Amino acid sequence: MKARYLSRILRLVAAGILAQTLYFKFTGHPDSVALFTRLGCEPEGRILVGIGESVTVLLLLVPQTVPFGALLGTGLMAGALMSHLTRLGFRDDMLSLALMALVVLLCCLCLLYLHREQYRWLLPHARRQ
DSSP states (O other), X not given: OHHHHHHHHHHHHHHHHHHHHHHHHHHTOHHHHXXXXXXXXXXXXXXXXXHHHHHHHHHHXXXXXXXXXXXXXXXXXXXXXXXXXXXXXXXXXXXXXXXXHHHHHHHHHHXXXXXXXXXXXXXXXXXXX
């Protein structure tokens, strides 16, 4: 029972953070354009990441697809944090973006653990408990 409520909270936090950044990516906000220009993948990278984050939000909000959204969110946020470690850094606005990515990553990792029974069938040799 408690796990279900925890899952809802984690899903809403991760989806909320991801959803709020979509406006900046899809409208070509100057800050978003500058960020992806620094990464060397403007505009294709910005649009692809925005699409990936949109799909993640949708998957996290549908109970049957939470593990897939959590897995996609984990990958996207790991990539975002690697971008901060290698090219973007952690100064000024970049620190808040990195912290939001870390929060989403932690939420997604917890969701993967909480919903492990939903994807156990994908692991044929996994021992059932």
